[in-house]
Amino acid sequence: MSSILTGGEPFLFPGGRTGCLLLHGFTASPQEVRELGRQLASRGYTALGPRLYGHATQPRDILRARWMDWLGSAADGYHWLRGACDRVVVLGVSLGGVLAFHLAAEFEAAGVVGMGTPFAIPRDPRLRLLRLASPVVRFVPKGPPDWRDPSAAKTRVDYRVYPVAGLAEVEKAILAMRQRLAEVHCPVLLMHSLEDTFVPPENMQAICQALPAGDRQMISIRHSNHVLPLDASRDQVFEAAAGFVARVAP
Amino acid sequence: MIMSGAEPFYFPGGRTGCLLIHGFTGTPKEMRSLGEHLAREGHTVLGVRLFAHATRVEDMLRARWKDWLASSEDGLHLLANTCDRIVVIGLSMGGVLALLLAAQHPVAGVVALSTPYHSPDPRLRLRPLAGLLTLVWRFAPKGPADWRDPTVAADHLEYPLAPVRGGVELHDILAELRLRLPAVTCPALVLHSRGDLNVKGESAEAIAAHLGSSDKKLVWVENSGHVVTRDAERERVFDEVSSFVRRLTPSSA
Numbered sequence: 316m317s318s319i320l321t322g323g324e325p326f327l328f329p330g331g332r333t334g335c336l337l338l339h340g341f342t343a344s345p346q347e348v349r350e351l352g353r354q355l356a357s358r359g360y361t362a363l364g365p366r367l368y369g370h371a372t373q374p375r376d377i378l379r380a381r382w383m384d385w386l387g388s389a390a391d392g393y394h395w396l397r398g399a400c401d402r403v404v405v406l407g408v409s410l411g412g413v414l415a416f417h418l419a420a421e422f423e424a425a426g427v428v429g430m431g432t433p434f435a436i437p438r439d440p441r442l443r444l445l446r447l448a449s450p451v452v453r454f455v456p457k458g459p460p461d462w463r464d465p466s467a468a469k470t471r472v473d474y475r476v477y478p479v480a481g482l483a484e485v486e487k488a489i490l491a492m493r494q495r496l497a498e499v500h501c502p503v504l505l506m507h508s509l510e511d512t513f514v515p516p517e518n519m520q521a522i523c524q525a526l527p528a529g530d531r532q533m534i535s536i537r538h539s540n541h542v543l544p545l546d547a548s549r550d551q552v553f554e555a556a557a558g559f560v561a562r563v564a565p
Numbered sequence: 566m567i568m569s570g571a572e573p574f575y576f577p578g579g580r581t582g583c584l585l586i587h588g589f590t591g592t593p594k595e596m597r598s599l600g601e602h603l604a605r606e607g608h609t610v611l612g613v614r615l616f617a618h619a620t621r622v623e624d625m626l627r628a629r630w631k632d633w634l635a636s637s638e639d640g641l642h643l644l645a646n647t648c649d650r651i652v653v654i655g656l657s658m659g660g661v662l663a664l665l666l667a668a669q670h671p672v673a674g675v676v677a678l679s680t681p682y683h684s685p686d687p688r689l690r691l692r693p694l695a696g697l698l699t700l701v702w703r704f705a706p707k708g709p710a711d712w713r714d715p716t717v718a719a720d721h722l723e724y725p726l727a728p729v730r731g732g733v734e735l736h737d738i739l740a741e742l743r744l745r746l747p748a749v750t751c752p753a754l755v756l757h758s759r760g761d762l763n764v765k766g767e768s769a770e771a772i773a774a775h776l777g778s779s780d781k782k783l784v785w786v787e788n789s790g791h792v793v794t795r796d797a798e799r800e801r802v803f804d805e806v807s808s809f810v811r812r813l814t815p816s817s818a
Contacts, residue, residue, distance in 0.1 A: 317638060317669065317670070318631055318634050318635045318638060319635055319638050319639070319642070324638075324639075324642035325639050325642050325643055326642065326643070326646065327575075327643040327644070327646055327647060328646055329577060329646070329647045363643070365639070366635075366639055368616060368632070372631070372635055376632070379627045379628075379629075380627075381624075381627075383566060383620070384616070384617075384624070386566055387566050387567060387614075387620055390566055390567055390572075391567075391572075391573045391613075391614055394567070394572040394573050394574065394575075395573060395574070395575040395611065395643070396575070398574055398575035398576055398577070399575055399576075399577045421566075
């Protein structure tokens with residue numbers, strides 16, 4: 316008996332003195348970045364994927380979550396890695412990317428990789444309605460998975476619903492990130508799918524423009540939807556992430 | 566976001582992993598010196614931060630005991646890939662969590678330090694009302710400090726108040742402990758101070774009595790308060806814990 320969903324457990328793959336912190340997205344689980352972590356560990360890095368608070372247990376746990384709790388979980392991962400590593404690269408998917416920028420502003424990071432990271436919440440009037448209804452309508456079902464690789468969608472470990480109160484916290488995390496992007500001076504790699512139907516690719520340019528000048532790289536991906544480390548073009552994402560880590564943390 | 570000095574920690578080492586779990590309203594700091602000691606012995610050590618701890622005391626109002634169990638399980642999973650065997654070591658409510666993990670997961674051993682067995686407050690027999698009460702009564706003062714070593718007391722990090730909702734969660738997790746304790750069958754070390762003003766020594770006796778383990782040992786220290794991992798006899802506590810862990814580690818490892 317376990318309180319964490321099977322397959323959604325956090326992970327630590329030991330390796331060298333360069334650490335990769337892997338942050339999953341909203342309503343997902345460490346499973347979302349586990350294979351990416353394995354790929355980086357096979358190249359000699361230490362890889363750690365924490366479980367963000369309220370995730371990979373039960374959807375109702377997210378109703379009690381504040382975005383700072385998620386940042387706290389991400390920071391836990393950073394502190395654990397620093398016990399084994401001299402430098403840490405922070406990689407995140409979607410909300411995980413938002414948290415990665417927060418960490419890079421707060422702590423010493425060798426680099427940041429943001430995958431499908433939002434700069435704005437979609438301007439959908441239904442979202443505002445939903446927020447007003449959140450004391451009553453606590454969950455909304457996710458639509459059918461819109462993945463380029465349906466087999467990867469099947470093995471995904473996540474919640475099948477969106478906890479509505481959590482969406483407001485995601486938005487707060489994004490707005491707070493915007494205030495801190497100017498403090499991110501380490502090298503940054505942004506990856507975004509041109510076919511992302513969830514967080515449109517313009518978000519990548521918006522983040523890049525808000526960052527101070529420096530070592531910035533943007534890669535547009537095709538043949539994947541939002542979840543870059545799992546969907547069809549994952550191998551290209553693994554290669555780009557590993558190449559970036561090798562470059563910024565030799 | 567996390568109190569400075571109260572961060573969770575990881576010390577890589579050998580194939581025996583030690584998972585360290587702090588107590589209610591405490592922080593990883595109260596386990597860190599013990600962790601450093603175990604790391605010097607060659608073990609891999611990981612100290613978790615329980616949900617809503619070492620941030621702001623208001624966060625505790627949203628915490629449920631299953632969040633704390635999940636934080637502890639995270640530690641087990643993080644150690645699983647680097648270690649062949651895991652010993653779970655907890656202080657106070659961390660000891661309760663360690664015992665609950667030992668009841669449900671294959672661990673090599675469990676150490677319960679200053680661990681309670683009975684509900685923190687007899688008034689919690691009114692449990693059905695308590696949930697409502699906590700909506701208005703949010704924080705209570707803590708009991709008297711019982712430190713014997715004033716130098717470590719001076720730099721101790723914990724919340725200064727007891728969140729009442731957290732007391733209700735303690736009540737519930739202790740009910741779970743009493744239910745699960747017979748299912749703990751791995752080697753167990755129970756350690757308690759006779760000077761503990763926070764959790765009475767009879768708790769240690771009750772835990773030792775109800776543990777399902779055949780290999781179990783109850784150790785007393787005399788001149789410490791509740792936080793035995795930092796107080797005056799810490800070296801004695803470190804030695805007891807590390808000889809317990811060493812005994813569970815094959816000599817070739």
